[in-house]
Amino acid sequence: MFAEYSASELTSIFAMQGFAGLILFSVFVLMALGLAIIFGQMGVINMAHGEFMILGAYVTYIISNLFADYLPVIYDSYFFVAMIVAFFVTAALGAFVEWAMIRHLYRRPLDTLLATWGLSLILQQLYRSVFGAREVGVTLPDWLMGSYPVTDLVEVPVNGLFVMGLTIVITVGVALMMQKSRLGKQTRAVVQNRPMAAAVGINTEKVDRMTFALGCGIAGIAGSAFTMIGSTGPTSGQLYIVDTFLVVVFGGASSLLGTVASAFTISQAQSTMEFFLSGSMAKVLTLLFVVGILMLRPQGLFTLKVRH
């Protein structure tokens, strides 16, 4: 399949597809971070995570329209405002959902699966009623348009670079928060031993709510980033949820580094193979590869080694 390309063309193809893969990687990482935090903390599989992401995307869309209508002078900076608002709106919805639904279903993993799936359908219909079935897109500000030519054949889109930078900042931020902040330490204690964490004085219910809100908030930021690389529709989130689960399981649910590494592997494999094969064939190969690895290492790529 490589025969019809010259060596230099192949290099450029790999570079460009690799870069396209990096943008996919960014969305995966942001989505998977939220999912992994929630799953690791509460054992809740949040099927509505994709819809939380799309909520972030719709918020970004609304803010960009508001800026275009009322503040066209500073339209260039709408994205930063949108990102922050998206975080807080999705986090608030997350906290509400945890309070109204999830906390009644702890220790019933299959029920949470079903309940959050139902939630995802409700949210999809809500988006359809409010924003219409048609996909919406935002107009990117000028400084995010265009691409940066590296060589004659290789061009790197500016928005992709921006999304990647954003992902790195957020990932490092989350990692630092989990390691250093009080909420992070309390979360890790609850993950390890919930009754004992309560017995040393940690309010586990509050930690649960904060963690769920944080996971959803990060999905909201992922949604903001998503508006730059795709258009937003009521069901766009669904396309990502399966892949994101794959990333979380493959990386080992308790390891942030594992999540990043597995998101990288899966997105790059996907993106590079998609150029040469059909999209579904690429998916089949990726899935086979992941299944194979998980048979050898059921705990995922990375785990912590200590005595228990």
Next chain:
Amino acid sequence: MLQLNDYSVAYGQSTIIDGMNLTLKENEIIAILGRNGMGKTTLMKSLIGMIPSKGGTVKLADKELSPLKSHERVSAGLAFVPQGRMIFSTMTVEENIETGLTSTGERHIPSDLYSIFPVLDEMKHRRGGNLSGGQQQQLAIARALASNPDVLILDEPTEGIQPSIIKDMAKTLKEIRTQRGLSILVSEQVLSFALDVADRILVIEKGKIVLDVPVEEADQETISKYLSV
């Protein structure tokens, strides 16, 4: 300090602790002895709120604890060192102690904690899971003390620990009691340790207190009879 009145705990229909009355005075150390399955751990776990109680009252400095959740009991002044230590094994020694600070709102570990357990200061940055049994026990006690309790409850602290360290531990617990003026309730199977550490010895059998004596009057033989299988 801690007062139990007609206190009962049950798993479903089977009552484990049955109408227990117990008063732990200020600055007192009580050791509860009893064979396996007599309800020591159940009592301890229910005091910290891991298992709900079925009837009666439990008061800490006149505050009723029964309706409170675990973390609220910690804020009220109770601290717990569980059987098997249950430290957070993937977190560092320092982080483990910091989890105990939650209810106080403090950010930094008070230095006198490290002066009680100097070995923890040396191992600050090691993961809790990689410590030896005795060190983990010290860590569990330090974590409990971090919440600045009035009453400390320990469930079989000597389990799986070498005899030489058991002696040290009795000494340390008594020192902590004097330094901080707290009351201690400890459940035990090792009689020598109980005699070493306690002011008063209780023996429970089938969820009831069958013997209650000051340590000076405790007769080893009588107690051993209760403990032998």
